[in-house]
Amino acid sequence: MFQRKLSNGFKRFDAYAKPLDDFKVKTFAGGAVTIISSIIIIFLFISEFLDYRKVHTEPILTVDKSRKERMSIFMNITFPHMPCYLLSVDVMDVSGEQQNDIEHDVYKTRLDPNGNVIESEASFVGESEIEGDQDAELPPNYCGSCYGARRGCCNTCDEVKEAYAAKGWSFNNPGKVEQCVREGYGDKVEEQKNEGCNVHGFVKVNKVAGNFHFAPGKSFQQNGMHVHDLQQFYKSTDFDFSHIIHSISFGKPQERIFNPLDDTQKETSISRYQFQYFLKIVSTNTVYLDGTEEPSNQYSVTEHDQDFSIGSGVYGLPGVFFNYEISPMLVTYTETRKSFTSFLTGVCAIVGGVFTVAGIIDSFIYTAEKKLKKKIELGKAS
Numbered sequence: 001m002f003q004r005k006l007s008n009g010f011k012r013f014d015a016y017a018k019p020l021d022d023f024k025v026k027t028f029a030g031g032a033v034t035i036i037s038s039i040i041i042i043f044l045f046i047s048e049f050l051d052y053r054k055v056h057t058e059p060i061l062t063v064d065k066s067r068k069e070r071m072s073i074f075m076n077i078t079f080p081h082m083p084c085y086l087l088s089v090d091v092m093d094v095s096g097e098q099q100n101d102i103e104h105d106v107y108k109t110r111l112d113p114n115g116n117v118i119e120s121e122a123s124f125v126g127e128s129e130i131e132g133d134q135d136a137e138l139p140p141n142y143c144g145s146c147y148g149a150r151r152g153c154c155n156t157c158d159e160v161k162e163a164y165a166a167k168g169w170s171f172n173n174p175g176k177v178e179q180c181v182r183e184g185y186g187d188k189v190e191e192q193k194n195e196g197c198n199v200h201g202f203v204k205v206n207k208v209a210g211n212f213h214f215a216p217g218k219s220f221q222q223n224g225m226h227v228h229d230l231q232q233f234y235k236s237t238d239f240d241f242s243h244i245i246h247s248i249s250f251g252k253p254q255e256r257i258f259n260p261l262d263d264t265q266k267e268t269s270i271s272r273y274q275f276q277y278f279l280k281i282v283s284t285n286t287v288y289l290d291g292t293e294e295p296s297n298q299y300s301v302t303e304h305d306q307d308f309s310i311g312s313g314v315y316g317l318p319g320v321f322f323n324y325e326i327s328p329m330l331v332t333y334t335e336t337r338k339s340f341t342s343f344l345t346g347v348c349a350i351v352g353g354v355f356t357v358a359g360i361i362d363s364f365i366y367t368a369e370k371k372l373k374k375k376i377e378l379g380k381a382s
């Protein structure tokens, strides 16, 4: 009894009063419209669902207020016509920090003229690339001369070279240096004459403008200036700074970030040739769906080459230079996905919308059909 009352009460709220079945007519056109609209609904539902599952990324540009003091530069560059012993890597920035001939996580690998790796073991940058004959018999209490470059003993060719560099002298006559002759330095240099060098690894730098460069000879400070010992480089015209950049990235390489210098190649046959790259670095932060953040950097690049060969009238340091500046802007890529409720709303809109439109079309066809029939009947009658 109560149940019936309740159901009667509810009936009053029915906004979808149904017509009696007897008055409904099923038509061929109505069936066609229904099938077509069902197909449309399925199609729209699938695309809505795909859109719901899809991860969207939105870039937002803001001023970079974070204070990231250090930045890692990852690199992998091959110099086909520069032997490792002659190639130095230096990093400097406007804060005044200099890392001459850096000894961090950068490795040099010797390459034969065909580009194959010679030594399986890569040497640290800064380490001696010319392995001395360390077993050479030295008299006890041996104290080699530093040839006036420094007080104390210089027992290996490398130590003499370092002493020379510290003093700002160029090391141009290894044949006259007893330590180098004993270690067969000249022969080793001769042996590596046609070799190339691959440099890979990373350096940590301050996040301020600066440059890093690959240049010939050992670098040192002289009267507050950064100079390279170019004597050995100029001895031969076989050397040049053709290079292949396999990859350069500021921060760990990321899938989303495109590094425009990756897999680029520059050729020259002139030994006194300088390549310059000017990079603008933009901090980039990626916020993933699960909330984890991955900071990195993107860059844009412009290039400039210059010929310093004798007779060109200009003088400069041959090599490959990367000058970089830090942009004050920060790009944040945020991954987003449609919420489930908005997906539901979308589905309802699709189903309701298509049915309504289909209803209008159906009734239009129905009335048109009826009118047409009437006309034909009238035509027959007359």
Ligand SMILES: *[C@@H]1O[C@H](CO)[C@@H](O)[C@H](O)[C@H]1NC(C)=O
Binding pocket: 076, 077, 200, 201, 246, 247
């Ligand atoms: C440097 O790049 C070359 C060429 O893509 C690759 O064969 C080599 O393994 C890379 N070196 C390192 C240390 O990733």
